[in-house]
Amino acid sequence: MSAALTVSSKQSKLLRFLRPQTPPNLSSLLRHLSAEPDHHPPAPPPQNDSSSVVNLVVELLQTTDNDWNEDKLHQLLFPTTSPPPPPHNLLQITRLLGSTAKALKFFNWVQANSPCQDSPLLSFTLEAVFEHASREPNSHNKLLDLFKTSKSHKIPLSVNAATLLIRCFGRAQMVDESFLVYNELCPSRRLTHIRNILIDVLFRKGRVDDALHLLDEMLQPKAEFPPNSNTGHIVFSALSKRDKVGRAVDEEEIVGLVSKFAEHEVFPNSIWLTQLISRLCRSGRTDRAWDVLHGLMKLGGVMEAASCNALLTALGRAREFKRMNTLLAEMKEMDIQPNVVTFGILINHLCKFRRVDEALEVFEKMNGGESNGFLVEPDVITYNTLIDGLCKVGRQEEGLGLVERMRSQPRCMPNTVTYNCLIDGYCKASMIEAARELFDQMNKDGVPPNVVTLNTLVDGMCKHGRINGAVEFFNEMQGKGLKGNAVTYTALIRAFCNVNNIEKAMELFDEMLEAGCSPDAIVYYTLISGLSQAGKLDRASFVLSKMKEAGFSPDIVSFNVLINGFCRKNKLDEAYEMLKEMENAGIKPDGVTYNTLISHFSKTGDFSTAHRLMKKMVKEGLVPTVVTYGALIHAYCLNGNLDEAMKIFRDMSSTSKVPPNTVIYNILINSLCRKNQVDLALSLMDDMKVKGVKPNTNTFNAMFKGLQEKNWLSKAFELMDRMTEHACNPDYITMEILTEWLSAVGETAKLKSFVQGYEVSASAA
Structure with missing residues (x-):
């Protein structure tokens, strides 16, 4: 007997060891999180007699199937002089x-010999059968057959068997079979962890x-089986996955679920709450995010800095600095320790909107110690x-001061x-x-550019006009192994195009x-613009073709530049070809x-x-601008047709939503004065x-x-006074007209009074 007990004991230990204790990967872990280890009724205290019976029965059952001593088996398990064995014994x-x-x-x-057919004995024994079947190949089909058998014999499922x-x-x-198992369970056994498993399965399958629907039953105010932290884990994890199957759950539904979970004191963890915020x-629902965060705060949810940081980022983008400060104060009150990211968000957005002094105040708060509640x-x-x-606000010297402070840490x-920011600041200044x-200094400090x-x-x-110096510096850096990119070449090509050195620009392109x-699209756009402005339209067209070969689509700006160039050269056929190419590319002409x-x-x-x-422009839904009217008015004036020019001006003033500007008034005033x-x-x-x-100044000069x-001196004096009122400085044309006229009529004192205190500018009027 002693040897049999030893063998049985070793076998029991071996089986417990081989039985999976922890899930093999994260997916399994998420599935197992919702299940508790055992949901049987409390087992009776271990007794030597009970353990001995288990070992004897196991030893007896290890013989061949046809050699079971059924009398002895019946005597051990269902003795006539004592009650049936505990269900746990049969499970073991x-x-x-x-x-x-x-x-x-x-x-x-057991089913044939048990004196109590409706006792838990059969449920617990069947549970162990399920366990064996689950470890064998094609387990799901075997389990389905066993489940159907249990249904036909009306054997209730244990909680662990259902799990x-x-x-x-x-x-x-x-999934339908999973639902069927759940529905077969006695309502009193549909525990929270069983529901968690089924909800997890349903979410995974879309x-x-x-x-x-199942979750809603758990979230009712007086639900018999309310949600727990595992429920929250399963639900929030499923809803946060971007690649989830099934219908999408919108933000408002998620917010509603968060609120209902919170009523049961189940809160999303920091990661999922941050994702929701x-x-x-x-x-664009920052106000809703604010309400969600503060609602959870009031209900006692544990908050971390990450969730507040997500809200702070959105508030910063919207320039809601007052609410940012409010949230920071609330974090302090609720003992939510801000981290370096929190302060970084505040400083970044304040700097972005040029509120640098406030950013410096926040920076000092970071080092404020316990007196400010932050460290x-x-x-x-x-x-x-x-x-x-x-x-960016021209305070480079203060920036240098912070660099020295950095060196002390x-x-x-x-x-x-750090150096790039400073170099950019000095270049812009x-x-x-x-x-x-x-x-x-950067190179001396060993900081690589x-x-x-x-x-x-x-x-x-x-x-800043130092193009040759830029080329020399670029070549020097290339020699040291620091290669330029499309941005470098674009800057140089644009600079040479601006000084009309097209040959050098093309040389750099090659x-x-x-x-x-x-090259990126911007390089091509820059070259096309420069070549067009220089009147080199054939080369501009060539660059356009190279651009298309490189896989870039010309934009409306490129087409407009070329059309303008062809028009200036009076090459209407080429301009028309450009228009057709625009249409073929699906680009509509703009204003x-x-x-x-x-x-x-x-x-x-x-x-x-x-x-x-x-008319076609208006039909296409484009509104004529002041440039449109100005082009027509100027052309009519040049052609000597002042009446038509004034007609367009009056139409513009009365019916158009585009008011005439100074340029249009100047064109008309100059033309009218020329016509006396x-x-x-x-x-x-x-x-x-x-x-x-x-x-x-041009308006007054024309007048x-x-x-x-007309030699209308009094009107001229009035206009001189108006020019003074408008703080409109006279240029060399003004002085030439007035000096010649007023000197000839003896009004030099008036001229001296007019120019006193003015700085005469040389305008290219």
């Missing part, structure tokens, strides 16, 4: 059998509405954000980004030499291709296209075509005053010329 015995076949035979024997079946059927895509903010050490990103903000040494000194450093300096030099640096064509046909005297184009219609020109000046259009022809 069945688990220790070697196969589903043996376990099933034992179950059939096993629902999970196994779910893994085998047999049965979202079924999952939410971010999702609401991305869809967060700034990192390199925080320093760099603040330095960049200071440089070993973990915050200045890096490439036209302090190229200071930027170069910083670059040299990158392509952003190169581009910043090259672009800065180009914009160099770019030879260096293996793929600039129409204005270019209207201006061209107006200047050539083809007013009928110009007006047809204007000075009275009408003066009335236009009065009209400007009424409509609040400010005259400029002075007209008044000189």
Whole structure:
């Protein structure tokens, strides 16, 4: 007997060891999180007699199937002088059998011999049979057959048996069978963990509405089986997955679920709450995100900085700095410790909107110690954000001061980004030499420059007229192994195009291709614009074809530049080809296209075509601008047709929503004065005053010329006073007209009084 007990004991230990204790991967872990280890009624205290019976029965059942001593088996399990064995004993015995076949035979024997057919004995024995079957190949079909057998014999399922079946059927895509198992359970056994497993299966298989219906039962105020933390884990995890199957659950549904869970003191963890806050903010519902976060705070949910950071980011984008400060104060009240990201968000958004002094205050709060309730050490990103903000508002010296402060903190040494921010600031402030000194200091400190450093300096030099210096610096860096990219070449090509050095621009473009640096669309646009402005339209068209070969589609700006160039060269056929190509590319002409064509046909005297184009422009839903009207008015004036020009002006003033501007008034006033219609020109000046259009030096010069022809001194003196009132500085043309006229009539004192305190500018009027 002793040897039998030893063998049985070793077998029991071996089977317990082989039985899976922990899930093998994360997916299994998520499935197992919802199940508790055992849901049997409390087992009776272990007794030597009970353990001995289990071991004896297992030893007896290890013989061949045909050699069972059924009398002894009956005597051990169902003695006539004592009550039936505890259900746990039969569960343990069945688990220790070697196969589903043996376990099933034992179950059939128990079913045939048990004196109590409605006792838990059969349920617990069948549970162990299910366990054996679940570990065998094609387990889901075997379990389905066993489940059907249990139904036909009306054997109630134990909680653990139902758990096993629902999970196994779910893994085998047999969701309806999982539901069937759940429905077969006695309502009192549909525990929270069983529901959790089924909800998990339903979400995984895309049965979202079924999952939410089952969940709704649990979320009722007085639900018998309310949700627990595992329920929350399953639901929030499923709803947060971007690649989930089934119908999408909108933000409002999720918010409603969060609120109902919170009533049962189940809260989403920091990761899922952060995802929800971010999702609401991305869809423009920042106010809703605010309500959700504060609602959970009031209900006692544990908050972490990450969720608050997500809301702070959205508030920063919307410039709601007051609410950002409110949330930061609430974090302090609720003992939610802000982290370096929290302060980084505040500083970043304040700097982005040029509120640098407030950003500096936040920065000082980080180091404020216990007196402020915060003690967060700034990192390199925080320093760099603040330095960049200071440089963008022209406070480079303060930025340099922060660099020195960084050096005093070993973990915050200045890096490439730090120097790039400062170099960019000095370049924008036209302090190229200071930027170069910083670059040299960067190399001395052993901080490696990158392509952003190169581009910043090259672009800065180009914009401030130091193009040759930019090329030299670029070549020097190339020699040291720091290669440029499309941005570098674009800056240089644009600079040479601006000074009309097209040959050098094209040379750089060829160099770019030879260096293996793929041009981007901006490089092509820059070249097309430069070549068109220089009148080299054939080469511009060639670059356009190369652009298309490279896989880039010309934009409306490129087409407009070329059409304008062809119009200026009077190459209407080529301009028409460009228009056709635009249509083929699916690009509709815009206001600039129409204005270019209207201006061209107006200047050539083809007013009928110009007006047809204007009508077509309106038909296409485009509103004529002041440029459109100005082109027509200017052309009519040049052609000497002042009546038509004034007619368009009056139509524009009365029916158009586009009011005339200073340029249009100047065109008309100049033309009227040339035609000796000075009275009408003066009335236009009065009209400007009424409509609040400010005259400029050109307006007064045109009037002075007209008044000189009429020798209307008193009107000239009035206009001189008005010019003074408008703080409109006279230029050399003004002085030439007035000096000649007033000297001739002996009014030099008036002229001296007029120019006193003015700085005469040389306008290119």
